[in-house]
Amino acid sequence: xxxxxxxxxxxxxxxxxxxxxxxxxxxxxxxxxxxxxxxxxxxxxxxxxxxxxxxxxxxxxxxxxxxxxxxxxxxxxxxxxxxxxxxxxxxxxxxxxxxxxxxxxxxxxxxxxxxxxxxxxxxxxxxxxxxxxxxxxxxxxxxxxxxxxxxxxxxxxxxxxxxxxxxxxxxxxxxxxx
Amino acid sequence: xxxxxxxxxxxxxxxxxxxxxxxxxxxxxxxxxxxxxxxxxxxxxxxxxxxxxxxxxxxxxxxxxxxxxxxxxxxxxxxxxxxxxxxxxxxxxxxxxxxxxxxxxxxxxxxxxxxxxxxxxxxxxxxxxxxxxxxxxxxxxxxxxxxxxxxxxxxxxxxxxxxxxxxxxxxxxxxxxxxxxxxxxxxxxxxxxxxxxxxxxxxxxxxxxxxxxxxxxxxxxxxxxxxxxxxxxxxxxxxxx
Numbered sequence: 001x002x003x004x005x006x007x008x009x010x011x012x013x014x015x016x017x018x019x020x021x022x023x024x025x026x027x028x029x030x031x032x033x034x035x036x037x038x039x040x041x042x043x044x045x046x047x048x049x050x051x052x053x054x055x056x057x058x059x060x061x062x063x064x065x066x067x068x069x070x071x072x073x074x075x076x077x078x079x080x081x082x083x084x085x086x087x088x089x090x091x092x093x094x095x096x097x098x099x100x101x102x103x104x105x106x107x108x109x110x111x112x113x114x115x116x117x118x119x120x121x122x123x124x125x126x127x128x129x130x131x132x133x134x135x136x137x138x139x140x141x142x143x144x145x146x147x148x149x150x151x152x153x154x155x156x157x158x159x160x161x162x163x164x165x166x167x168x169x170x171x172x173x174x175x176x177x178x
Numbered sequence: 179x180x181x182x183x184x185x186x187x188x189x190x191x192x193x194x195x196x197x198x199x200x201x202x203x204x205x206x207x208x209x210x211x212x213x214x215x216x217x218x219x220x221x222x223x224x225x226x227x228x229x230x231x232x233x234x235x236x237x238x239x240x241x242x243x244x245x246x247x248x249x250x251x252x253x254x255x256x257x258x259x260x261x262x263x264x265x266x267x268x269x270x271x272x273x274x275x276x277x278x279x280x281x282x283x284x285x286x287x288x289x290x291x292x293x294x295x296x297x298x299x300x301x302x303x304x305x306x307x308x309x310x311x312x313x314x315x316x317x318x319x320x321x322x323x324x325x326x327x328x329x330x331x332x333x334x335x336x337x338x339x340x341x342x343x344x345x346x347x348x349x350x351x352x353x354x355x356x357x358x359x360x361x362x363x364x365x366x367x368x369x370x371x372x373x374x375x376x377x378x379x380x381x382x383x384x385x386x387x388x389x390x391x392x393x394x395x396x397x398x399x400x401x402x403x404x405x406x407x408x409x410x411x412x413x414x415x416x417x418x419x
Contacts, residue, residue, distance in 0.1 A: 009248045020244060024236035038240050045244050105215065108222045116230035134192070135224050136231040141194055160188060167223055 012052045015061050016045065022137055023069055029132055030073050030125065040076065044069040063146040066133065070148060104171065111170040119169035127162035134159050180212075187216040191224060238292040241299060249400075286368070287396065289346050291383055294364040294398035297355060304340030304355050314341045318352050326367050326393055328354065329412035335359070336409050356409060361401035363409055370394045386410060390417050 023044060027037035047068050048055075055064065073079040120128060133144045134155070141159075145152040183206055189195045190203045207214045297303045306317040311328040319325060321343050331338055339355040344366065351368035370389050384403045387396045388410070395413060399406045 013248050016248075017244070020236050020241060024240065025232060025234045028234040029231070034234075034237075037234070038237070041236065041240060042243055042247065045247055049248060105219045105222055108219060108226065111226050113226075113230045116226045117233060120227065120231055131227060132231060135227040138228075141192070156188075163188075163220070163223060163227075166227060167219075170223075170226075 009049065009052075012049055016048060016065065019062060019065050020045075023065060025136070026066065026129075026132055027069060027073065029120070029128060030070070031076070031078055032121075033078070036076070036078060040069055040072055043072050047072065060143055060146055062137075063139070063143045066137070066147040067149065070129065104167075107171050107174045108167070110174045115170060115173055116166065119166040122169060123162055123165055127158050127165065130155055130158040131162040131166070135163075181210055183210065183213050184216060187213060187220055191217055191220040238296045238299075241295045242291060245295070245400075286346055287385055287387065287398075290364070290366050290396050291385065291398050293344055293346070293353065293366070294362075294383065297353065297364060298362055303342075304353075305342035307340040309338045311338055314338060314354065317341065318343070322350055322352060324367075324369055324393060326352070326391075327413075327416040329409075329416045331356065331409075331412065334408070334412070335405070336363070336412075358401050358405055358409070361399060361405075363397060363399035363401055363406055365409070365413060366396040366398070368394050368396075388414065390414060393417075 020041065024037055024041050027040040027044075028034065031037050031040060044065065048065055051068075055061070120131065123131065129148060130144060133139045133147055134141070139147065141152050141155045144155045144159075148155070183203060186195060186199070186203055190200060193200065195203060203213075207217060306314055308314050311330065315325075315328050318341065328338075335358050337357045339357055339362075341352055341354045344351055344353045346366070346368065349368055351366055354365045354367070356363040356365070370392050383398050383400055384406055385396070385398050386403075386406075387394065389395070395410075397406060397410050
């Protein structure tokens, strides 16, 4: 007796469940709170499940899920509190690229995980979310742009700024060591 | 700091340059120490951020809650539910009467569902891995203050995956993991000093529990009840005194 019959939600489950840990990680970084991150992820899954019928095949599912989570966060209490800081100035990129001397590389290699986590935590929400999606989720620039509903140029400029700030923090901290 | 290619470093490291440009830049690196150092530093920074940023893992209860939200009414398929309903009702009533005389939800069950989910998500779901119960059963001896029998599942739809020692309510117990088609089944065995009782309700997993020979057995699975019930029956058969 063979009856391979998918439940109505099995397609959604197959696509969405592998994203649970990455979404939770993203939510924790955005909100800074375990309970809020859990609520955000649950709400994201509930919204995505409801909207899955209208989800168009061929669209980037991962970017869609992260967009739902991010939008959910932005309308939450702490998201609204952070919203003002989203209006970051898109400074000139002139000083955004890293310097390339070998001593810098040495200093970067001295950075421990805790130090880098502190550097990420200090970023403004707009920079943090771009860095998280590009460097941790390893999304392409276009995917990040889709997830955050911002132009690709903005992704690139914010990413460069975010990396520069992380790098500066690391260099400042490691450089200060004896 | 003067190389005109310098602004392409990030795009190169992120693999975002057009294919031809990516190759061109790669060739350029052979002749430009400045850009080479830039690529090395950017790569190092990216790696450090990735390692440090992958920091949080969703807790088991969140996995369980999300799973429940996707499968709010997981159970038998409607087309044959109705055909089997009368006989199932009688059978389940009888089983419930015999096995679950108490009506209070078993406090162990929620924790064991979480344990089952943790096992499903784990890269190392079992400590002893074998599809032969002659290897798995002896492994538990000496690690647990009790023994139990395991059924031979060779000619059944079930496959033994292995087992491990787990703790619930500060009591050591066995978790034996099986697979049926794409579904996993955890059988938990503890000494019967724990309260037992009815399985918790409203869980997305099929759960059941029975006491036999001074031990309490728990079963957690997303396989359907009838299918999983066969494995439970096999366990009960080989542990009949």
